[in-house]
Amino acid sequence: xxxxxxxxxxxxxxxxxxxxxxxxxxxxxxxxxxxxxxxxxxxxxxxxxxxxxxxxxxxxxxxxxxxxxxxxxxxxxxxxxxxxxxxxxxxxxxxxxxxxxxxxxxxxxxxxxxxxxxxxxxxxxxxxxxxxxxxxxxxxxxxxxxxxxxxxxxxxxxxxxxxxxxxxxxxxxxxxxxxxxxxxx
Amino acid sequence: xxxxxxxxxxxxxxxxxxxxxxxxxxxxxxxxxxxxxxxxxxxxxxxxxxxxxxxxxxxxxxxxxxxxxxxxxxxxxxxxxxxxxxxxxxxxxxxxxxxxxxxxxxxxxxxxxxxxxxxxxxxxxxxxxxxxxxxxxxxxxxxxxxxxxxxxxxxxxxxxxxxxxxxxxxxxxxxxxxxxxxxxxxxxxxxxxxxxxxxxxxxxxx
Numbered sequence: 001x002x003x004x005x006x007x008x009x010x011x012x013x014x015x016x017x018x019x020x021x022x023x024x025x026x027x028x029x030x031x032x033x034x035x036x037x038x039x040x041x042x043x044x045x046x047x048x049x050x051x052x053x054x055x056x057x058x059x060x061x062x063x064x065x066x067x068x069x070x071x072x073x074x075x076x077x078x079x080x081x082x083x084x085x086x087x088x089x090x091x092x093x094x095x096x097x098x099x100x101x102x103x104x105x106x107x108x109x110x111x112x113x114x115x116x117x118x119x120x121x122x123x124x125x126x127x128x129x130x131x132x133x134x135x136x137x138x139x140x141x142x143x144x145x146x147x148x149x150x151x152x153x154x155x156x157x158x159x160x161x162x163x164x165x166x167x168x169x170x171x172x173x174x175x176x177x178x179x180x181x182x183x184x185x
Numbered sequence: 186x187x188x189x190x191x192x193x194x195x196x197x198x199x200x201x202x203x204x205x206x207x208x209x210x211x212x213x214x215x216x217x218x219x220x221x222x223x224x225x226x227x228x229x230x231x232x233x234x235x236x237x238x239x240x241x242x243x244x245x246x247x248x249x250x251x252x253x254x255x256x257x258x259x260x261x262x263x264x265x266x267x268x269x270x271x272x273x274x275x276x277x278x279x280x281x282x283x284x285x286x287x288x289x290x291x292x293x294x295x296x297x298x299x300x301x302x303x304x305x306x307x308x309x310x311x312x313x314x315x316x317x318x319x320x321x322x323x324x325x326x327x328x329x330x331x332x333x334x335x336x337x338x339x340x341x342x343x344x345x346x347x348x349x350x351x352x353x354x355x356x357x358x359x360x361x362x363x364x365x366x367x368x369x370x371x372x373x374x375x376x377x378x379x380x381x382x383x384x385x386x387x388x389x390x391x
Contacts, residue, residue: 010257011258018250019244022245022246026243039253039256042256042257043256045257110236114236126236129236134203150198154197157197157229157233160232160236
């Protein structure tokens with residue numbers, strides 16, 4: 001592939017996904033590290049662009065790179081990546097959603113709740129709910145089975161709902177307890 | 186026919202559009218009749234919507250767009266631009282060198298240098314004896330008078346330069362004996378570079 005063609009295709013296929021990559025990076029890594037994460041992702045994408053199969057979803061390919069860059073970054077800083085817990089193949093019915101919770105507009109606590117989710121659950125939810133990737137595409141990004149994607153979505157959403165509820169309850173019970181007990185990613 | 190338990194096990198697939206069309210129809214049939222399941226779907230969708238709204242608020246910083254473009258597609262364009270500039274300069278230089286005007290300028294420069302470096306000295310020159318007028322005729326179309334006035338021997342050295350042989354006792358044969366034309370000779374004498382001339386003390390035909 002000539003450089004001119006490569007550049008043109010990269011501009012056409014990869015660069016338009018910058019906003020999507022950024023918002024997910026922002027949720028994954030926080031405001032301070034998001035820029036670097038995105039830049040490194042696109043540098044790698046540019047480097048290996050010839051390996052990209054243009055018949056597939058470029059955005060999903062970029063998310064896969066982003067995830068790998070992010071994991072490597074965590075490894076470099078010697079922090080343990082909070083991966084999904086064991087037994088994640090299980091899917092539970094939505095029986096515990098019968099209370100008042102989620103009948104009203106969801107509070108601002110959603111952002112805090114999201115950042116409290118285990119990393120792979122969080123990314124799976126972002127890819128499904130924000131980026132609207134198919135389960136198959138998510139499985140490729142996350143390098144896991146479709147069944148794992150389904151269970152992460154199922155458990156992640158329930159977990160997320162609980163976190164939001166707890167946050168709302170803590171906020172409404174008083175300013176001192178408003179501090180959200182965050183699990184560090 | 187799906188019941189509430191079946192429906193709630195596949196709600197994620199339903200809201201994510203991952204069910205087959207037939208299964209979706211079955212879910213929708215059930216939802217049309219079951220308020221509790223409808224509410225559950227509404228809550229799930231509200232949660233999904235809240236996630237989307239929260240995350241989509243992040244605006245891509247303008248400088249990040251520039252940085253990414255600079256480090257990817259523009260990086261090679263800059264490099265390519267420099268390569269093109271360098272190639273153009275080289276091409277112009279090469280073409281220029283072979284253009285008669287530039288060549289003449291360079292030749293003039295060399296002549297000036299030679300003029301300033303000139304110093305007549307005893308020398309031994311070796312070259313081919315050729316008719317100067319015939320050479321000029323072949324190369325520049327000079328109207329040579331050789332057919333009527335006879336050839337005029339000159340020395341062409343290996344660098345292509347034509348040396349005028351100054352008249353003298355020792356050089357008579359070299360200048361006027363046409364039979365020596367085309368022979369290689371070694372001349373002992375003095376060269377006057379500024380005048381492109383050589384004074385002959387002696388010579389030998391090789």
